[in-house]
Amino acid sequence: MAINVARASVGSMQAALPAARGEARAASGAVKLSAQDVRVRYGSNEALHGISMEINAHEVVAFIGPSGCGKSTFLRCFNRMNDTVAGAQVSGRIAIDGRDIYAREVDVVLLRAQVGMVFQKPNPFPKSVFENVAYGPRLHGLATTKAEMEAVVESSLRRAGLWDEVKDRLDEPGTSLSGGQQQRLCIARAIAVSPDVILMDEPCSALDPIATGVIEDLISELKKTYTIIIVTHNMQQAARVSDRTAFFHLGDLIEMGPTAQIFMNPTQKRTEDYVTGRYG
């Protein structure tokens, strides 16, 4: 039920406020992601001090907090991108659909196919628009024929709201698009491998307000299909796009709850100070 409410909430913050939701524990709906006591250590320095939370399917969760609070680090735990950082150690348990993604038998390649990621700066490959989107499916052997691949590319670009703009220039380099288009291309690239979850690490910080608006509308559209976690510095953005918001500070999860509650009626003093702009 809550999911339906959330789905109906496109563009309307008030509607996205099922009162039953709150805390780090999602009250209802299928739990998609769960984290228990997640700690990340860079050498001797602990960047995350035991974070626990649950995220429902088809939910948009925003991570907010001042720079260096660990929100990006936590985000990158969900597709094990921290594995590639030298000296980073992750402990605790993170599960997707109940399966521990840090278990020994988990193939990180499959995990990243299931959990797509969009980065802060648009980072299309220096290849054609088509190749950018086709790269992931080709990697995983998702399309067996040329026609199938074309269909995958087209539907991914359509879902990223980019198809009409690039359908005549699929052979042009992805880097020749505008910043906002590039970011949507990156979103198309992420969804081309049919993930369940999309992680977005400040996806609009390098974009102008109009391109940002397009991406935000897109997020509201995408959550019908995907579970989305978005890290953002922009609190209006968190308020606009997310169902629930988690506030991080100095490596701790201070508060998590329905977005309206976090912004209008936070329970923690530090949350209130941050969302009202007293520090950050």
Place this chain on the structure above:
Amino acid sequence: MSDTGTPHRQIPFSLVAQRVEASLRRRRRKEVGFRMLGMAAVLTALTLLAVLFGSILVKGLPAFWQATFVIDVHFDRELIPIGPKPVLEAGESPAAFQQRMVRWQTDLGFADFNQVLLDALAKVLPEAAEHPEDAIALIASGEAFALRDRVTADPGIVGTTQRLRLLADANVDVWLKGNIDRSLPDEAQQLSARTRAWADQLYAADVIQNRFSTAIFLNPDSRSSLASAGLAGAFMGSLFMMIIVIVLAMPIGVAAAVYLEEFAPKRWWTDVIEVNINNLAAVPSIIFGLFGAVVFIMWFDLPRSSAVVGGLVLTLMTLPTVIIATRAALKAVPPSIREAALGVGASKVQVVFHHVLPLARPGIFTAMIIGVAQALGETGPLLLIGMNAFVASVPTSPFDQSTALPVQIFLWQANELRNFFEGRGSAAIIVLLAMMITLNSVAIWLRRRYETRW
């Protein structure tokens, strides 16, 4: 008033303007001075470079043109008493044929080609017959053998008269080009007074002409016939070594760089390797030669003076350069591209092969060319593995004795007939430089080509 003591006193506006202006003037003076200094440095470097290239060109270019006889040579049947060249007859055993061929070649060896040359000279210079010693000194001694080779190739020319181009002796070339002081007394001259006079006479009569000579490109080195000494042997040696360096240093160097940069765990031993690679790049090249002499020649028993040993030594010398430059190229690939590929589920190896290596390719090519160019110009280590030996044949495989272009330059500069080999050496430098420039152009072309791909 007494506001002089207050620390926050404002400087009067007029004074501020004045001081700022003064400081601006100082700054401008400094900046102009710095720019002048930079321009002077560039100008000095350019001037020195121009002098260097100028002197090489001035000395080297004329050496490509050599004093050449254009003369009718009669292949007198009496002087060349040979039968028809043997052909394999039906039913004849190869051994028997071989024997006949050897006998035929021996007969040809006895033919007096010097007399053939003298007869040819006598036609344009009637006195030549009376002073054969002085006359034969006009022509490069190797040309008698060149005539024999012509007959071997085509015995049909015996009995005919051919208009041929024959190289004049190196000393004649020196004399005619004015590379020796003509006022020196006889005993200080390389040629007898008669020969010198004849040279001038024949030059005036257009029998000796200053013609572009391919000898320097096509012949191996020579000590008996200096005028025909060429670079072909050294060129082939350098070519073999370059191929060996490219074939070995490219894959090993790039693989090592990729592993160290992308895969190696950050441990103390990778740090040790890294430091040592950097140190190896600074090791004097002659030490690599010593290493090659011990390891490749003494232990592995590879033929000394051969291009294969030279190539291996130069590969070792080039590897650190290739590894360091390749790592720099890999480092320059933006991390965002790696993240993007990892993010859609590429493995580490796929990230490297699909994205990092293609993007680093221009840099890797540059690294390779820098390495090869460095190897191509290297002399020191080759001296220690015997590649400074005199090699009078063109090597046909990397296992043959050979020398290299820079070593050939080194050898020619030390030749006793300085007046001739100064020009010859400069010509060799021009060839070496041309090779370098070609290599660098290829590098630039490759870099452009792969950079504009995206």
